Amino acid sequence: MHIHKFEKIWLIVGSGTLVVFLLIIGINAFAMGHTPPSDDEILDPQEVDITAPFDEPGLKKIGENEYELVMIAQAFTFQSVQDLKIPKGATVHFTVTSKDVVHGFQIPKTNVNMMVTPGHVNKITHTFDDVGQFLILCNEYCGVGHQAMGVPLEVIE
Numbered sequence: 001m002h003i004h005k006f007e008k009i010w011l012i013v014g015s016g017t018l019v020v021f022l023l024i025i026g027i028n029a030f031a032m033g034h035t036p037p038s039d040d041e042i043l044d045p046q047e048v049d050i051t052a053p054f055d056e057p058g059l060k061k062i063g064e065n066e067y068e069l070v071m072i073a074q075a076f077t078f079q080s081v082q083d084l085k086i087p088k089g090a091t092v093h094f095t096v097t098s099k100d101v102v103h104g105f106q107i108p109k110t111n112v113n114m115m116v117t118p119g120h121v122n123k124i125t126h127t128f129d130d131v132g133q134f135l136i137l138c139n140e141y142c143g144v145g146h147q148a149m150g151v152p153l154e155v156i157e
């Protein structure tokens, strides 16, 4: 069978690109241990209320201008969190899980954006350098009340 020279070049370049791509993915996953966030921390979604730290959700001060915010996402709310106020410059470690379906966790105007998967402990950290009103919202369609799923977060002086 005759294959045109240009076709051969394209086949080699195409296959080569695929091999390089798979090698990068493989090295990242197996040699460097990169996994989706929090994949190694799991819990039973039916027992969220009695599993630490979700048995005591809310905002806790854990250091000098450092906070942990434990939240439970459930259709269609972020359970047991209200009046969230933190001082300017605070670093907040968000620890979130879901009791039912996959929810989103996004704070517009920041880089905070993750999926909240049931059965997993999902974590993200952010330092709030500016004063202002923020909104923690679900950006993953989760049902008829999805658009109401948000909690305000205020950064004060």
Ligand SMILES: [Cu+2]
Residues within 6 Å of the ligand: 075, 076, 102, 103, 104, 138, 139, 140, 141, 142, 143, 146, 149
């Ligand atoms: Cu949602």
